[in-house]
Amino acid sequence: MKHYDYIFTGAGLSALMTVYEMAVSGKFLDKNILLLDQNPKKTNDRTWCFWEQTNGKFDTIVSKKWKLALFANENFNRILDLNPCEYKMIAGLDFYDFVFAEISLHPNIEFVNQKVNSFIEKDDLVFVETASETFSCGKLFNSIYDPKSALSQQKLPVLQQHFIGWKIKTEQKIFNPELPTFMDFSIPQNGNTRFMYVLPTSETEALLEYTLFSKDLLPETEYETGIEDYIHKLGISSYEIMEKERGQIPMTSYKFWKNNTKNILNIGSAGGWTKASTGYTLKNTVKKSKALVEFLQHRNDFRKFHKTNKFWFYDLLLLDILNDKNQLGSSIFASMFKTGNPALIFKFLDEETSLYEDLKVILKCPKRLFIDTLLRRMF
Numbered sequence: 001m002k003h004y005d006y007i008f009t010g011a012g013l014s015a016l017m018t019v020y021e022m023a024v025s026g027k028f029l030d031k032n033i034l035l036l037d038q039n040p041k042k043t044n045d046r047t048w049c050f051w052e053q054t055n056g057k058f059d060t061i062v063s064k065k066w067k068l069a070l071f072a073n074e075n076f077n078r079i080l081d082l083n084p085c086e087y088k089m090i091a092g093l094d095f096y097d098f099v100f101a102e103i104s105l106h107p108n109i110e111f112v113n114q115k116v117n118s119f120i121e122k123d124d125l126v127f128v129e130t131a132s133e134t135f136s137c138g139k140l141f142n143s144i145y146d147p148k149s150a151l152s153q154q155k156l157p158v159l160q161q162h163f164i165g166w167k168i169k170t171e172q173k174i175f176n177p178e179l180p181t182f183m184d185f186s187i188p189q190n191g192n193t194r195f196m197y198v199l200p201t202s203e204t205e206a207l208l209e210y211t212l213f214s215k216d217l218l219p220e221t222e223y224e225t226g227i228e229d230y231i232h233k234l235g236i237s238s239y240e241i242m243e244k245e246r247g248q249i250p251m252t253s254y255k256f257w258k259n260n261t262k263n264i265l266n267i268g269s270a271g272g273w274t275k276a277s278t279g280y281t282l283k284n285t286v287k288k289s290k291a292l293v294e295f296l297q298h299r300n301d302f303r304k305f306h307k308t309n310k311f312w313f314y315d316l317l318l319l320d321i322l323n324d325k326n327q328l329g330s331s332i333f334a335s336m337f338k339t340g341n342p343a344l345i346f347k348f349l350d351e352e353t354s355l356y357e358d359l360k361v362i363l364k365c366p367k368r369l370f371i372d373t374l375l376r377r378m379f
């Protein structure tokens with residue numbers, strides 16, 4: 001049986017970003033590291049967007065940046081000035097290629113394309129079983145998301161950000177390539193929180209996603225009809241679908257980190273690294289992977305890695321509301337974005353605001369609704 005210091009079960013965003021941090025730190029040259037994934041990571045399976053100031057760590061693979069973004073509902077449109085941030089786009093495949101190019105320079109890091117069937121901790125070792133082999137390690141980083149643990153409890157709501165996206169090419173020049181649509185709630189809500197998200201890369205090309213923040217998935221045709229209706233509303237008469245993508249991202253304050261042990265750490269969405277109130281994960285992963293690599297150099301017990309903060313509770317309140325009254329999402333986000341300072345809202349979503357700044361954002365939201373939810377949660 002082959003033994004490693006560290007094994008990563010799953011080699012997607014969180015694992016690759018952590019291994020990248022380890023590699024470039026130069027502090028793990030004496031550690032044997034194995035990445036296990038059922039997928040060879042050679043296809044463009046997702047598009048990531050995130051806001052960040054200029055000069056980010058991954059700027060060389062950013063394929064498009066925007067300084068402005070549109071927020072809309074049935075009553076108003078607002079162009080948000082994102083300064084000092086930019087909204088950046090990275091193609092999944094560019095990120096995988098970027099990290100694997102770095103890994104190829106490090107003979108102590110290995111990638112094996114196998115499906116993980118199980119892992120188990122015994123004494124001070126963790127054993128990982130695939131269809132054809134068993135490996136052992138001292139520390140395991142797991143990013144294989146299993147929704148069962150979150151769904152097996154009722155105390156904390158479990159919603160999802162779910163969507164289907166079409167990358168289309170139009171005949172007419174229809175898009176403003178400098179203006180993505182961050183959220184457009186002007187589509188029929190049908191009792192849910194539903195919006196369109198549009199990422200234009202040229203006047204004739206854009207990714208359009210029909211997105212919900214809700215508990216249950218829809219039949220595939222409902223997302224696709226939603227995209228078609230929106231394309232029609234934009235006045236597009238002729239277009240070609242270049243690519244399709246779909247996503248199902250957990251939105252929950254469930255304490256994934258409670259499942260960590262001394263030697264097994266859940267990372268990425270499986271570790272609660274997804275921002276519960278939005279589904280955004282990349283930015284948190286940048287921060288958490290850096291913190292984790294720092295942690296590994298000084299500490300040994302993975303149960304000590306997670307730190308809860310006030311934002312966990314803020315997210316929980318919003319999710320409580322969306323869980324009980326999913327149809328209110330549009331008005332809550334509209335109240336925040338109608339007159340709120342975009343830079344402050346994004347700083348709040350990045351969990352970097354002071355208590356005073358938190359109040360400035362939160363007080364834009366329907367107060368009665370949040371106070372009632374707060375009281376219900378507390379008592």
Ligand SMILES: Cc1cc2nc3c(=O)[nH]c(=O)nc-3n(C[C@H](O)[C@H](O)[C@H](O)COP(=O)(O)OP(=O)(O)OC[C@H]3O[C@@H](n4cnc5c(N)ncnc54)[C@H](O)[C@@H]3O)c2cc1C
Pocket residue numbers: 009010011012013014015036037038039045046047048049050114115116117143144145245246247248249267268269270279280281282283
């Ligand atoms: C289409 C899509 C678009 C998204 N867009 C954004 C965005 O714009 N911004 C943002 O911040 N977040 C976005 N997200 C959310 C989040 O950033 C991604 O889901 C991100 O990939 C999560 O990272 P992760 O490491 O937790 O999981 P993943 O990147 O999914 O990695 C998990 C890995 O585990 C592997 N795996 C699963 N089961 C097994 C098994 N049994 N054996 C071996 N390997 C296994 C998978 O193949 C995968 O490579 C998006 C998600 C999706 C699906």
